Amino acid sequence: MAKLEITPEQERLARFAKAMGHPTRVAILHFLAQRNECFFGDIHEVLPVAKATVSQHLSELKEAGLIQGTIEPPKVKYCINAENWKLARQLFSQMLDDCCPSKKNSCCS
Amino acid sequence: MAKLEITPEQERLARFAKAMGHPTRVAILHFLAQRNECFFGDIHEVLPVAKATVSQHLSELKEAGLIQGTIEPPKVKYCINAENWKLARQLFSQMLDDCCPSKKNSCCS
DNA sequence: AATAATGTTTGTAATTTTGCGAACAACAAA
């Protein structure tokens, strides 16, 4: 029993995925992914949620490593964490590309 | 305020991501992604969790559309849902590739 | 009909997530 070990890479992928697992956070990432300037206010202004909630979502994205925040008094600038973003891309590709090759007898019909 | 609409695509992506947001489910997907035969028992046998829990994780992956199950009495065969898998690949690529282009002045330094 | 094998469903408990208003902290400007 239990021959399968969950690898650190799988843990990391799950961590990224979990952070992306909410519509508002996807919207935030999408917003950040196509902008240079990105203050908290810019994000909050555009979302239909309370600022406390936005702050919380940002904090989760940050803890997952997908974004980073820099204090620029009196504002806070957020942006994609390029390094981890790249890693996320790799891990998701690894997972999603590595399936359903042109096997015969595959149940993935 | 609230000028940003959350698109159906973002909802879908979040749905996929949420399903992938747990180490055990990532492990299950990885397992399924490289196999043709994939009965419940094969999956359960290899994971360090109770069968009720495995069943629950499978059901969540199924509801998210990432896998599908077929009853083959007295067993149940699971496999990747190829069509939605492809969609997931597209959505994740769209999100992850579409960032941090070689902009000057990008905060993604 | 009784038994066995394979998974799902149910019931339960602990934990986590989500969302918001209100209070708070940090800094700039009047």
Add this chain to the structure above:
DNA sequence: TTTGTTGTTCGCAAAATTACAAACATTATT
């Protein structure tokens, strides 16, 4: 020093997630 701006943190409540054992359903086999 007082006021205003910008975000974070706190406290709370509702809902969702996670995990398991036990009960159940379904189909084969004896």
